[in-house]
Amino acid sequence: MSVEIRDIADSAADQDAWFRAVYTGFLTAEPPSPEQLAERRERSDLGRAQGAFDGDRCVATFRSFDQELTVPGGGVVRADAVSGVTVTATHRRRGLLTRMMVRDLTEARERGDVVATLAAAEFLIYGRYGFGPAARTAEWRVEKPLTRFDQRWTLPESEGTVAFVDGAEVRKEGPAVHERFRRGRAGAVDTVSMYWERLTGEVRWGPDAWKEPFYVLFRDPAGEAQGLVVFDVQDAWRDVQPANVAKVRKLFAATPAAERALWRFLLSIDWVSEVRTNDEGDPDALLPLLLPNQRAAATLSHADLLWVRPLDVPAMLTARRYSASGALVLDIRDPLGLSEGRYLLEVSEAGASCVPTTRSADLTLDTGALSALYLGDASAARLAAAGLVDADTDGAPDRADALFRTGRRPWCPDTF
Ligand SMILES: CC(C)(COP(=O)(O)OP(=O)(O)OC[C@H]1O[C@@H](n2cnc3c(N)ncnc32)[C@H](O)[C@@H]1OP(=O)(O)O)[C@@H](O)C(=O)NCCC(=O)NCCS
Structure with a gap:
């Protein structure tokens, strides 16, 4: 029987099955009590929750909600926060996470969200969807x-x-x-x-x-x-x-x-x-x-704990402050194609601008590496040394670091 992925916002029965699947997916054997289920249904934001159903049984869960992420300089960007990601062990590695994730990210981009965020349980899961480790x-x-x-x-x-x-x-x-x-x-x-x-x-x-x-x-x-x-x-x-x-x-x-x-x-x-x-x-x-x-x-x-996924590169890069003035052409590769393109970032005392460009690139990097740089956690020179960023012009990683460097490292104390 094929597995159907559907929104669960309007069905209490689907929501109960969804919460039970979350418990099983996170390997909690004791199922939630009817009282716990009722409370969770009532108090959780399930407006953007997807469930994968094999018959009556929910076998995969995923939800996202609106969030604000603080960026260097004290600005905030609107984020699509991903949470409740589980696939029951009997249904793993059949592409269920991929189906739910691609749909959610595509809709988030259409909605105008600037980035997506999540707290990653394991390092190897989310890079393929364009996320990168952004804060430790x-x-x-x-x-x-x-x-x-x-x-x-x-x-x-x-x-x-x-x-x-x-x-x-x-x-x-x-x-x-x-x-x-x-x-x-x-x-x-x-x-x-x-x-x-x-x-x-x-x-x-x-x-x-x-x-x-x-x-x-x-x-x-x-x-x-x-x-x-x-x-x-x-x-x-x-x-x-x-x-x-x-x-x-x-x-x-x-x-x-x-x-x-x-x-x-x-x-x-x-x-x-x-x-x-x-x-x-x-x-x-x-x-x-x-x-x-x-x-x-x-x-x-x-x-790493907080992972970020660029959805709107110009909005993302103009929302933060920089440590210096300068210009940099970033050629962004995106495994899902959502934010792919070449962008000119120009920073002056008046602020930052970021627009698509046809100029030749200074740095070529994937969306995950951009996330690592974005909040000030990683150094471009170090990423380039590790082969995770390509320097297309001399000194480009150092120029990127002069721009992106922050006084204190980023931190997200709250998992979600
Ligand atoms: C992580 C999890 C949701 C993946 O779900 P899934 O439906 O098996 O994922 P998919 O089938 O869509 O996998 C897509 C790709 O990611 C890879 N992948 C998925 N989970 C992975 C993991 N934990 N480690 C390494 N690779 C992983 C798959 O091998 C597959 O790669 P391929 O396309 O090259 O074959 C599932 O394993 C799970 O529920 N784990 C326990 C709970 C958990 O960790 N949740 C995440 C909380 S942040």
Whole structure:
């Protein structure tokens, strides 16, 4: 029997089958309860959800939704955020993902979305569709006794305050903090529906047991919340000494002062001998620089997570700011042909322009390599050295780097 791919927006039965398929696709054996299904149906944005059906059974899932992606300089571009991608193990490698992806990207381009985004589970899946790794994440471990961090430290009131708050307060104050944070950090995105409810345990999806974490807000001297850390503590003792591990689930800050204060706060908690993040931490955290002994902070993992797919190259390249003035002709190759073409990027103090051109190219690169450069994560010289970008004129990678370089690396702390 052939597999039919259809939209599920208008059918509750299809939606229930779709959510069950998501569980199976992500290898969660325990099916969602009827209550969980009802809640998910009610609270999820399924306006652009596709399901592949083999008879009554949903065997592949895919959805996308509108998102804003922050680019260098603080502008945002409209993104087609791809999520919920699964193909049940019995139906893998028959082209189901390809069918759903190609349709979604084609429609996104027609709609005028500037890029598509996703958080990739594996490196090898999405390059073929024109995505490239655009921002990384890191898992940090700090062994507190090695830091030589001054344990007499407390936050001076002139710099702000830190306070434990509860989940309800996070739901109230967190959105404004996140909004300020994400508008200032390239690679960050706006929050998805249920973000705050899930972060604070008010809504619990999936079979994992919930452990209530601690929430700490940093407020600036004017009383404005500028940073949030959510962490739990694993109780441990060694040789009659406390050896607790503080595990950071989320830490974002809208100002450097907030970021400094939150890390210092974590490193000053008595009983805690180690601070760890999950693997979605900031690859460019100020953390190591704040320590007298910077080697006390180790990155346990450092890998791509946010992938970007150019859909409208001129809109994409004119939305960001550049570090210098200059001109560059980019010959873009696109495995799906959606954004293929040669473009002249010209940057002056008045801003950036990007138009199709017939001039000869300075750099030839595929859409994935353009994504790696776009938010400032990769260097063109390095990509060229690895053979992932072709330099058609002398010094073109260095000129690209002078334009594309950013002060801080991009980061997306939120999977979606
Ligand atoms: C990733 C997944 C959705 C792929 O679905 P699929 O329907 O098997 O993919 P397709 O049949 O359309 O594959 C298209 C191509 O991508 C390749 N491909 C797909 N998944 C791949 C993977 N995980 N690693 C390497 N290559 C992969 C296929 O081999 C195929 O290549 P080909 O055209 O050269 O033969 C599916 O394997 C899955 O559900 N995995 C577990 C959940 C998951 O990782 N989801 C993604 C979350 S971001």
